Amino acid sequence: MEDRRAVKQASGVSDFSRVLRPIRARPADTVRPTRAEIDLSALRHNFAVLQKKSLSPVWPVIKADAYGHGAKGIARTLERAGAQGFCVALVEEAVELREAGVFASVLVMGGHYDRAYEELLRHSITPVLTSAAQIESLSCAARQHQTAPVAVHLKIDTGMGRLGVVPRDLEDVADAFQRNPQIQLQGLMTHFACADTDPDSVRRQLEVFSAATKTLAARGLNATCRHAANTAALLGAPESHFEMTRPGIGLFGVAPTPGYGEELRPVMRVRTAVVAMRELQVGETVGYGARWTAQRTSQIATIPMGYADGFSRMLSEKGSVLVNGHRCPVAGTVSMDMASIDVTDVPTRIGDEVIVLGSQRGLAGERTITARDIADITSSIPWEVLTSISRRVPRFYREP
Numbered sequence: 001m002e003d004r005r006a007v008k009q010a011s012g013v014s015d016f017s018r019v020l021r022p023i024r025a026r027p028a029d030t031v032r033p034t035r036a037e038i039d040l041s042a043l044r045h046n047f048a049v050l051q052k053k054s055l056s057p058v059w060p061v062i063k064a065d066a067y068g069h070g071a072k073g074i075a076r077t078l079e080r081a082g083a084q085g086f087c088v089a090l091v092e093e094a095v096e097l098r099e100a101g102v103f104a105s106v107l108v109m110g111g112h113y114d115r116a117y118e119e120l121l122r123h124s125i126t127p128v129l130t131s132a133a134q135i136e137s138l139s140c141a142a143r144q145h146q147t148a149p150v151a152v153h154l155k156i157d158t159g160m161g162r163l164g165v166v167p168r169d170l171e172d173v174a175d176a177f178q179r180n181p182q183i184q185l186q187g188l189m190t191h192f193a194c195a196d197t198d199p200d201s202v203r204r205q206l207e208v209f210s211a212a213t214k215t216l217a218a219r220g221l222n223a224t225c226r227h228a229a230n231t232a233a234l235l236g237a238p239e240s241h242f243e244m245t246r247p248g249i250g251l252f253g254v255a256p257t258p259g260y261g262e263e264l265r266p267v268m269r270v271r272t273a274v275v276a277m278r279e280l281q282v283g284e285t286v287g288y289g290a291r292w293t294a295q296r297t298s299q300i301a302t303i304p305m306g307y308a309d310g311f312s313r314m315l316s317e318k319g320s321v322l323v324n325g326h327r328c329p330v331a332g333t334v335s336m337d338m339a340s341i342d343v344t345d346v347p348t349r350i351g352d353e354v355i356v357l358g359s360q361r362g363l364a365g366e367r368t369i370t371a372r373d374i375a376d377i378t379s380s381i382p383w384e385v386l387t388s389i390s391r392r393v394p395r396f397y398r399e400p
C-alpha cells in the first residue's frame with residue numbers, strides 16, 4: 001500500500017478518487033450459492049420497449065449502481081444498444097462510468113458538487129445545477145482550468161419541493177448565466193411528484209415548467225434539451241417527453257403503475273440454495289426470539305441469505321420463497337446471514353435451488369415472486385427492493 005502511493009505520487013497521478021467502489025463479492029470469488037442473475041437480453045428488451053414508446057431519445061437512469069444491477073455492466077450493455085447518454089445521482093457514480101470506459105454523455109442529477117467541480121470538468125461530466133451560486137462556482141473552476149465552454153442542465157422545482165430553482169429565483173439564475181458566459185445552458189429539467197398516480201399533477205407541474213422555460217427564453221437563455229419524464233411519465237404522459245426521457249425502474253422490468261408497461265421483463269433474479277435441513281417436532285421453535293413454533297412435525301430448510309444481503313427482516317413470518325416450483329413461507333425471524341423456510345409440504349433436499357426474487361419452474365408449472373410482491377409485504381416499493389440487494393451478493397451477467 002505504502003509503495004503504491006509512492007509510485008502514484010511520483011507519476012503525478014492523484015491518489016484521490018471519488019469513485020464509489022462496491023467491495024462486492026465477485027462471481028469467481030463466491031463461496032455461497034446466493035447470487036443475483038442479471039438478464040442482459042431482458043434489459044435490452046426493456047430499453048427497446050421504452051425507446052419505442054418515447055417520443056425522444058431515452059437516457060437511462062442508472063443511479064444507485066443501476067438500481068442494484070451493477071452500473072458498469074448495465075451502462076456498457078445499454079451503450080452498445082444505442083443509449084446516447086446516462087443519468088446518475090452522484091458525481092462518484094458518474095466517475096465510475098467514465099473509469100469503466102463509458103463514452104456516452106453522463107448527467108449528474110443529484111445537484112451536490114461541493115469541491116468536485118474540477119472532476120466534472122476533467123471527466124466531461126454534465127452537471128445539473130440548481131442555483132446561481134453553483135453557476136459561479138463552476139465558472140470559477142472553468143476559468144482556473146481554462147476549459148472550453150461548459151454545458152450544464154438546470155433543474156426547475158415545479159412541485160417536488162425538494163431540489164431545483166423555484167420560479168421566483170429564475171431572474172437571479174439568469175443574471176448568473178449572463179455574468180458567466182462560459183457556462184452554457186444546454187438542458188432544462190424537472191421531476192414529477194406523482195407521475196404514477198395523478199395525471200392532473202403532471203399537467204400542473206408541466207405548466208410551471210413551461211412558464212420557467214419562457215422566463216429564461218425572455219432572457220436569451222434557450223435550452224435545447226428539455227426533459228422531465230421518469231418511467232411513469234414516459235408510459236403515461238407523452239406531453240412530457242420533450243427532447244429526452246429519463247426512465248429508471250422500467251429498464252429493470254418493473255411497471256411503476258400496475259397495468260402499465262406489462263410487456264417489460266424483470267432483469268434481476270435472486271437465487272440461493274438450501275444449505276441445511278431440520279426436522280422439528282411439535283412445540284420446537286426456529287430462530288431469534290423463538291417466534292415460530294412447530295404446530296406439526298415440520299421440515300425447515302436453512303438458506304444462506306439474510307437481511308444483510310437484502311432479504312428484508314420485514315419478511316419474517318410474512319414472506320415466502322420458491323422451492324421446487326412451490327411457494328414456501330419464511331419461518332420465524334430473518335437473521336443477518338440466514339433465513340429459515342417451512343418446506344414441510346414440498347419434498348426438499350440440501351442443494352435445492354431457492355428463488356427469492358424472480359421465477360422458478362417446477363412440476364406444478366412456473367411461479368414468480370416480483371419486486372412488487374416483496375414490496376407489498378414489507379410496506380416498501382419495488383425501487384427499494386431492488387436497491388437493497390447488497391454488495392455481499394455477487395451479480396452474474398447472463399446472455400441467454
Ligand SMILES: *Cc1c(COP(=O)(O)O)cnc(C)c1O
Binds near residue numbers: 249
Ligand atoms: C430516479 C429518477 C428518475 C427515474 O425514475 P423511475 O421512476 O425509476 O423511472 C428520473 N428522474 C430523476 C430526477 C430521478 O431521480
